[in-house]
Amino acid sequence: MAVRADLNIALDGYASTTGQTAENPMGDDWFRLVAAYSGTRTFREHVLGDSSGAGTTGVDDAYAREYFEGVGAEVMGAGMFGLHLNADDPQWHGWWGDEPPFHVPVFVLTHAPRPSIEMAGGTTFHFRSASPEGVLAEAISAAGDTDVRIGGGVRTVRSFLAAGLVDRLHVGITPILLGRGHKLWDDLRGLEAGYTVSSETAESGITHVTFQR
């Protein structure tokens, strides 16, 4: 069992974008940030439901496959689930349609918990007001022998990193400068201690950096 996190970040460390609205929930720069990832065969299959075999199959796709393998539970922040933009909608069940691409219990951190929502395909959203350690204990229990993924957003991942709770961090670095939003690396001086760090540049120009405990 390992606790894992994966993020796409820009060269200047920004991992979320600005200007999110309910109609454009990912914000303006999102597609530039994730262009290589969302072009992989694995993303097309797992997130878009495209089983045609279209999409890239190189280094980016290898990391995308790892992302989807062996996860038994996920933790995410309220912002990633969309609670901030949809606080008034008691029926809100995320951005991912009726069959979300998680297929495991997903623990959403929020100061205003609501009843759990069971979706098609094995995803159940649970809402918890808890510390990183507290929600992680519950997610680890739910995952059994498999991994727990800290899904995002960037502030949630950073809080788990700061608390020393992440066994493997993978970032795909897109060589663009966003200059605004939320940064992954703030206040994490010396994070590399206790990890083995490896780097690999994909055909797309994305550099994949992995911190492995």
Add this chain to the structure above:
Amino acid sequence: MAVRADLNIALDGYASTTGQTAENPMGDDWFRLVAAYSGTRTFREHVLGDSSGAGTTGVDDAYAREYFEGVGAEVMGAGMFGLHLNADDPQWHGWWGDEPPFHVPVFVLTHAPRPSIEMAGGTTFHFRSASPEGVLAEAISAAGDTDVRIGGGVRTVRSFLAAGLVDRLHVGITPILLGRGHKLWDDLRGLEAGYTVSSETAESGITHVTFQR
């Protein structure tokens, strides 16, 4: 003729280190930041005067060789030259001994110009109170057909990048998080527009990113 800049930065964008003193002018983290670069054969030969052939000869060394090739003039900030820590010493002539590894005219930006200093080996330090555009015009004239290097420090490089004056930026990214000092990427949103960006990971784990106009 091209205007070039090269920097070693940490994964979180910090390119200078804290705690500099006259006795420890590079600060505590400097050697971790530049370990791969300072281990190259080219660095050992050009900066340390070690002609034994010792040092690495892989990807990091290829970038180090490019750094030293084809430069006809250099621009640097007062901090890199050491003026801030040695303002009281009218004889101060930098950190690099009697034969500095530049071998070209070096224009030091300072609000308190002093007389030029001619060193052994072709280096002459000139002190200018000027805008980036103003000092660059003089450096380009001095360089003739060869390149001008914006040597550093990080704030000086960033000011030339922000002014759109750099034709090629190369950064060697060391996978450590420094969390303090001066960052390269602040306020450079969209820098990639107008450049072709390429990335390459060295045997050492350093990722070399090049912005080429």
